[in-house]
Amino acid sequence: MTQNEALDLFRRSGALLEGHFKLTSGLHSDRYMQSALVLQYPDLAEALGAALAERTRHLQPTAVLSPALGGIVIGQEVARALGVRALFAERQEGALTLRRGFSLSNADRVLVVEDVLTTGGSTRETAAVATAAGAQVVGAAAIVDRGKDAARLNLPLQALIQLDVPTYDPAACPLCAAGQPVVKPGSR
Ligand SMILES: [Zn+2]
Numbered sequence: 001m002t003q004n005e006a007l008d009l010f011r012r013s014g015a016l017l018e019g020h021f022k023l024t025s026g027l028h029s030d031r032y033m034q035s036a037l038v039l040q041y042p043d044l045a046e047a048l049g050a051a052l053a054e055r056t057r058h059l060q061p062t063a064v065l066s067p068a069l070g071g072i073v074i075g076q077e078v079a080r081a082l083g084v085r086a087l088f089a090e091r092q093e094g095a096l097t098l099r100r101g102f103s104l105s106n107a108d109r110v111l112v113v114e115d116v117l118t119t120g121g122s123t124r125e126t127a128a129v130a131t132a133a134g135a136q137v138v139g140a141a142a143i144v145d146r147g148k149d150a151a152r153l154n155l156p157l158q159a160l161i162q163l164d165v166p167t168y169d170p171a172a173c174p175l176c177a178a179g180q181p182v183v184k185p186g187s188r
Contacts, residue, residue, distance in 0.1 A: 001051035006160040013038040020175040022184045025119045027167040032185045033144045035115035039073045049077020052141045055158040059138040061111035067126045074143055075113040089129045096125050108135035117142040120152050
């Protein structure tokens, strides 16, 4: 799947939004990829997952670990295509944690899978959960990488869409300066 083919799935499902958005990282932006809107179609989710699996199979992962909630659906689909387990980590008192009896061992090779990567903070935090459980983190994969620096994770990273959209600190955001109301996507 090429980047244009993946972007086309986002456009067709209304998952590429334009306006003034506050991202999970706290930064502001004029575009937002609402991946839940493309992932609501199981056939599209399956196709995106298969495409990421194709690019990460050589890492020989034995498990996929995703941060809840955003990474769960695509993590499931990547794991399905790879034929490995799909686990997720979720926040408990602010920290990502393995719950529900999920476990990883030192025999596990973990692929961290997310929907959208911006700063990479939640990917690094998810990788740390796997490492703390004794597993080896072999790479990361995301449908969309909004970042500029692919090396920022210290992990092999595969993304179907590389979208370098400017992000702004709220104090330096031109959309804020223009008085345009900011929207936290998905909160309505
Ligand atoms: Zn702003």
